[in-house]
Structure formats: C-alpha cells, structure tokens
Amino acid sequence: MDTKLVTPEKEQLLEQRLSLLKDIERLRETLRGEVDIDVEEGDPDVVEREKSVALLATIEARLASVDDALKSIERGTYGICDRCGNDIPAERLEVKPDATLCVSCQAEVERLRKRGIASPRTRWNPADFG
Numbered sequence: 001m002d003t004k005l006v007t008p009e010k011e012q013l014l015e016q017r018l019s020l021l022k023d024i025e026r027l028r029e030t031l032r033g034e035v036d037i038d039v040e041e042g043d044p045d046v047v048e049r050e051k052s053v054a055l056l057a058t059i060e061a062r063l064a065s066v067d068d069a070l071k072s073i074e075r076g077t078y079g080i081c082d083r084c085g086n087d088i089p090a091e092r093l094e095v096k097p098d099a100t101l102c103v104s105c106q107a108e109v110e111r112l113r114k115r116g117i118a119s120p121r122t123r124w125n126p127a128d129f130g
C-alpha cells in the first residue's frame, strides 16, 4: 500500500485515539464519583452507572481497535485484512479508519462471536499472511 495514502488515516486515527482517551477519562471520573453501595436495584443512579460501565467498555474496545490500526500502519500492513490478507476497500477505511478486517471477515467474526466461539479480542496473526 502506498504510504502517501496512509498519512491522513494515521492522523485521523491519532485524533480519534485522543478523543477516545478523553471520553474514557471522563467516564472513569464519573464512575469514581458515584460509588454508593446503599443504592437499590433499579435505582436510576444504578441504571446510569451501568450505562456508563457499558459505554466505557465500548470505548475501550474501540480504542484497542484504533491502536491495532495504528500498529498495522507501523508494520506497513494497514488496509490489509488481518484474517484473509486481502485489501480492505478504501471506502471502508474512509468510514472506519480503524478497520483491520474486510467486510466479509468482519461479518464472519461477528457471527462467530455471537455464537460465543471467538472472543472480541481474537486476533489473527498478520505474519501468517506474509
């Protein structure tokens, strides 16, 4: 892949990374401030807290994915599917710069994940496709 094409993606990823880190920091702050062990089940505070915890997990997963994409830029494998080794279409990378899987592999992984076969952090070693 032409390295000239990677630079704006990398900038975008670094920006995304910073904003995700800020979100994580803010959420952790919120969660720290809401430690109240006397609240009852179904309490609006508990619901809010659970929402924040779920959101935090989502953002952390997203951050991991952005980090993976940045690593793949360093390795020179950015834009190549981690699973099948095919090029990830530029349109897909535009929409999702942290994509490390092509559309069909992503769908396959989602399917496996739903069946509980692959963990969300299951990785394929890109070195296998060298």
Ligand SMILES: [Zn+2]
Residues within 6 Å of the ligand: 081, 082, 083, 084, 085, 086, 101, 102, 103, 104, 105, 106
């Ligand atoms: Zn693929």
